[in-house]
Amino acid sequence: MEHPMEMNTLSEILEKLRLKGLDKEIKMTDHGKMQSDLKIYSPEDLTIIKTYRFEGDSDPADNSVLYLLEDKDGQIGYIMDAYGMYSSQENTGFDDFLKKIPTADRDLQELFS
Template identity: 90%
Template sequence: MEHPIEMNTLSQILEKLRLKGLDNEIKMTDHGKMQGVGVNKIYNPEDLTIIKTYRFEGDSDPGDNSVLYLLEDKDGQIGYILDAYGMYSSQENAGFDDFLKKIPTADRDLQELLS
């Protein structure tokens, strides 16, 4: 009996997003705004909704942790923000955490989206 592949690693989820054409990374600019890399949009927190959060802990190093936020913008486009935290934090911009805290959250079942 075959079992479906569990999406339990960061690379598995990012690959699934890529295959679905949903690999639009959103990054913080030097000016404190979030920009969609693939869609070339500038976002304010109210333009986005966090629809799912995935947390990953490094197998070999507990300091190697990351969070993947799946977001939907007001036009219905899906994107993501990847944040490494702990010892290897990838966000040097002080406004990053404040920006994330202002984004509304609507936890959804994304099985249909990612299956």
Template identity: 55%
Template sequence: MSITPGEMTTLSAVLEKLRIKKRDSEFRMTPEGFGTGNGKYYTPEQLKIIKTYRFEGDSDPSDSSIIYLIEADNGLIGYSLDAYGAYSDHEDDGYDDFIRKIQMEERDEQIIFEDKPENLTPVE
């Protein structure tokens, strides 16, 4: 999944690229750990973050979010979507502590998009 500098990208565009690449299983926080709706739950030790996409928007608060691309120890690759800042709602469910415990792959590539008046571009 390659995004070239200067390419206009939105959260929904990244999610669509993940869907096309069959990496669209959403990891959601549950009392048992991260689940994808298939009855299996994962602990932080069974997961690693392989890429992050961060969206920062002054004009649109919904763009202040991050997508974690996550690989499970059984080969499943999916994502977890998190809002941050004023719109983060994970205070009581343990999400923040859980995500911090997941190992980040050494080659993790963080792609940052800023909402600018003229377009939405990656920050180098």
């Protein structure tokens, strides 16, 4: 009998990323680009390798999404956002930028083992 995959919380996944040294957050700048530390990215510089969606236990409107990304140098980082009507992104270009990033949904078991 197959057992369902254990669901993780957002904080558990962020902690696993931190322990692996992959806790580089990428954020939207005021100039419509994504930035992490000193790197500035265009959509073609990044690939979304995994997407996690979370819903709050007590409030279904408490939604968030975590995008794991890999840049052209093989560095892994993440973008975190609330979604739906509570989106935490004030920059109107965020959604357009995100839609332009190619997606390659990969099995990341080796990251979290």
